[in-house]
Amino acid sequence: MLRISDGDIAQGYCPPAPRPPEQRLRLFALLATLKRNPLECWSAEFFREPIAKVKLPFADAFLVHDPVAIKRVLVDNAGNYRKDPIQRRILATGLADGLLSVEGARWEAQRRMLAPLFARRTVTSFTAAMLAAADRLAERWRRLEPNATVDIAAEMTLITLNVLALTIFSDGIAGDYDEFREAMNAYFAVIGRIGVLDLLGAPQFVPRPGQRRLRRTMGYFEGVIDQLIATRWRRLASLPAGEGPSDLLTLLLRALDPSTGQSMSLPEVRSNILTFLSAGHETTANTLAWSIFLLSQASDWRARVREEAARELTGPVEGMADRLVVTRAVVEEALRLYPPIAALSRMAKCADTLGGVEAKPGALIVIAPYVLHRHRLLWDRPDAFDPSRFLPQNRSAVARFAYLPFGVGPRICIGASFALQEATIVLAALTHHFDIALMPDAKVWPLQKITLRPAHGLPMRVTSRDCNEQAA
Template sequence: MDILKTAFTPPAPVPRTGPVGTLQLIRTIYRNPLELWGEPSYNEPWVSIDWSFAHTIIANDPGLIRHVLVDNAKNYKMAAVRQRILRPILRDGLLTAEGDTWKRSRKAMAPVFTPRHINGFATSMQRATENFAERYDGHSGITDVSRDMTMLTYDILAETLFSGEIAGDPDQFSHEVDRLFETMGRVDPFDLLGAPEWLPRFTQIRGRRALAFFRQIVANTIEMRKARMDKEGDKVPNDFLTLLLRAEGPDGLSRAEIEDNIITFIGAGHETTARALGWTLYLLARAPWERELIEQEIDTFMDQRDMPPPHEWLDALPFTRAAFEEAMRLYPPAPSINREPIEDDQYQDLKLPKGSAVLVMPWTVHRHRLYWDQPDAFIPSRFHPENRGKIDRFQYLPFGAGPRVCIGASFALQEAIIALAVLLHRYRFDMASSVKPWPVQKLTTQPNGGLPMSVIARR
């Protein structure tokens, strides 16, 4: 691949070179799983490890990933450890449901995420971002852009999928999201050791208040919309919330499944895009030559007399999109995809025993030395139109792949490019002093300590 030699290498854990004891393993997985992986994980097509609690296979080879997630997907279920972490939060939401429950939810939501519907959200995405951006007017000092992007994507989610009708205070929401992922979003040592489910998990105990907060938001939101549906009938917005409530019934979704899917999209659906936007702004601040290229692209586009409607921005801003996609390569919002073979399986000479843990990790695949030039460097030109066709479909997995690919991928891409275009046209984001944010896995890839940045008006 013909890429620029000038590149910024952002902070990331250095691959381990030695063995890991059981106690150290559990401590590292609890604190930050991204710090666990050794040199073979970034150099070999696959790695088999016999840990004390599970036989684990790290799948990096694109062909193997396709085999697990697509070609033989019916033989793989969600990994037990992953379910023990996520199900207490999301229960039967789309990310954690399996079998018929998953099929019902996916079918119920599919109409919302068709290209026609997503294009229809674009104007609301632009308006929500412009309203949010006003808080930066006249701003001086430092702001945590990581938290800001959480609030922005919450505003966009509320405006589009819920037509502005999510109960609760957005500022409190941002705080409780951080608390929820800090506690219940981590692997509990009891889960790794396979302790009985009746044993209390310390992480879950600490996160109960935050989870109760989200459950209350969902209950209040549903009651608000149900009351409006009873009063106004077909005049209510035909959005995500209405569609789910109309799918309730014996042959559709139960009320509990509706609540679980709402909390999945409020809690996790916006969080991934927020993290990717924050990392993009950070990386551009550290690579001003890339930022200048994108500012020029955005300024030229936004200053047109007859600017295209916002649903066309994604295709019209290829350099902006490339920077966002490169940020998701380096800091994938969902850094790990966990599967478990239902029956013994084999790919080439690799055996995948029933019940083993199969880890498809965008974190290692996206930084793998067999598949990327300068894998640790921020080089958006990898994703420029003339280069992106050289990237294997199963080498780049920010939204997963196969039957369980993220249903909101197109929504997130459109949202991100509209947000970046509005923000970078009006402001320049610079890092505060010598801050080096450290990536930590808490369901999503988060910057430890946030992203303290200055925001300067460009016009």
């Protein structure tokens, strides 16, 4: 596969990405590539055209990268589109009763109940937990041999799980934390495989490989989570109203539907915890891993982040993430070049017209942030790394419907500010304390496997800067 930077492109630094083939892939090659790495399916035409139609064996697919048509699908006429069956089938196991999967009135009720958990004030109150997770990782890195090499992708997976553990279960996870983490990874390994059966639209009763393993993993999770919920219920019941650990679990158990006064059922609480862990874990880990990689390739931006971090990390915790504007711009640019959710899909319930093209009922609509964020009609130097696009003075030039790492409309990511705050704080802290350099023989390549991750991890050398800082 050719890389973008293999070409003669005078754009500035263009990080690794597949060079889109000139011709569309034929069906057999398309299915094989979708299975290997869906990112490599996008041909040059999709990065130039606002809307393209593709005939699939089970439906027509519309690849929509026209901001006006995107607004229609995800906002103005969102009621006409539901999450498509492939996406639902992949997500259904274990997450079926959670916000990511439910639809209609049930989704509306859950979204209302969960909104306060991710409100600005709540997310800001998690700053200390995010800094604590970064400190814990920094402590471990300082104990490594000099010039040790670590896989930054795996390390970021650890830190994001840690942040979720600290913000959901602030009083700890019952049982063995490593066992919990391994079960989580096994779960991702199974749901991360988009099978040919799914792509061909085979019905749910056709057994998929890995389902039995997934059920075993789920059984383990449900046991641990049920125990955590039961313990917390007992604790909250023994305390005066309004007291108790201030974390996402307490907020979830106390959440009431404003219109009915009802709280969530146990399967809904359990499914939403699993949803937060699944939706918030790999996505944020990949954002951080790509941000660290991009900074390792751009000494000018690394210096700017360091200067900002040295100033702001010693200041008040309140509002810290808002003051880290350069770091945040790097995170947002990483999300543009490597959006963790590389494609969103919907299925039309009734006919609709998108950019003058008729989509029949049952049509599959694909909006790929990966394509949108590098679209020739929407971005200047689309493949180049340039965080200045997201600095406060330039931010308003980024069109709302041209940049969708968190989606948009009613089903926009509920955890967007949580993720942005976490990635900004952790990136600033790690860049401040360490030199993180890519190993010369590292092969860096984006792979879409549920999330957009580095295919071979990110082997990087980590060296503490603390002595240099003290000497300075």
